[in-house]
Amino acid sequence: MPGTSPDRWSRVWRERLPDDPLDVVHAEPAAAVAAVLAGDVDAAVLRLPPAPADGAALTPPPGLPTTTPTTRDGWAVVPLWTETTVVVVPADHVLTVLDEVDVADLAGETLLVPADDVLGWTPAGVDVVEVPDAATGADLVASGAGLLVVPHAIARLHDRRGTTVRPVPDAPGSRLALVWRTDAEHPHAQELVGIVRGRTAGSSRGDATVATGAGRGTGRDGRSGRDGRGGDAPPPRRTGRPTPRTPGRGDGRPRGGGGRRTR
Incomplete structure (x- = not known):
């Protein structure tokens, strides 16, 4: 599979x-x-x-x-x-300042839920948008339309330029x-x-x-x-709460958290 x-x-x-x-x-x-x-x-x-x-x-x-x-x-x-659950986010998203993301950090975000979802879990406080499948969800994350929560291997399978992942350890x-x-x-x-x-x-x-x-x-x-x-x-190790990205850095990466960028 x-x-x-x-x-x-x-x-x-x-x-x-x-x-x-x-x-x-x-x-x-x-x-x-x-x-x-x-x-x-x-x-x-x-x-x-x-x-x-x-x-x-x-x-x-x-x-x-x-x-x-x-x-x-x-x-x-x-x-x-x-398998660890991860959140797929745009590479310049504020959550990238964290090495890992708590479920509470997802509140207020737009969550893309694919029709082929294998988790059956939605964090509290998110705005849910249904999408046809995980591949479409990954494309929409790259365009900045929302976030995607999937098992790590599914995130790797649908890796997109301009996105990155962070583990969500307290998610199922x-x-x-x-x-x-x-x-x-x-x-x-x-x-x-x-x-x-x-x-x-x-x-x-x-x-x-x-x-x-x-x-x-x-x-x-x-x-x-x-x-x-x-x-x-x-x-x-968690490095702290998310903070807004400081403009003007010039390399597209957020200041502050020091989380490793992965794709």
Whole structure:
């Protein structure tokens, strides 16, 4: 699905199982569960809805499958990592003076909410404008029409010139998991689990079918810490509240906060 990069997994698979090719099929997140149920694929990497803090039933956002796989319903669900949520802002926006953004900092802003939203979360105090998809939202951010709140990998996928991102640590993260139907488990399913979790060929496979509580701090290749590809990293130290940009600097960058510019 968009925002994942299975090339490394495919390379390791070819090394370990050269006689059994791994076919990678790209699909929209909302179609992943249906593809497994239809038998079009043996397993899928998909996003799960953010876990509700009060234990209420999960309500999938519009960009995710209407049915959330659970072990109670005959699915194997292997948590992979929880991806940090970021806000995409114009490069000269006042929020760029911060290394990270609190949810409260978003109040009063115009928030672009795509029809393929995978978070299902809107901060309080924002003006919501619905847009067709995340790609359109990124284009509108570049034009100064508003801000976009998405998982980090989605922001990278739709990177635009003139925009930058800042993590929002207190926003819900996007949980990713590997799933398949237990009544149609492929003989190499456990081998795939080991590969996506970064285990070596000789390591113990352990119990792959676990609940859907993915934890923060796990990188895309199964290792903890900063992996540079969408896994959570230790949040940078906050440098202060946003302050207006001082004109006349000449390089287009705001004075004051010293946050690193990224795209």
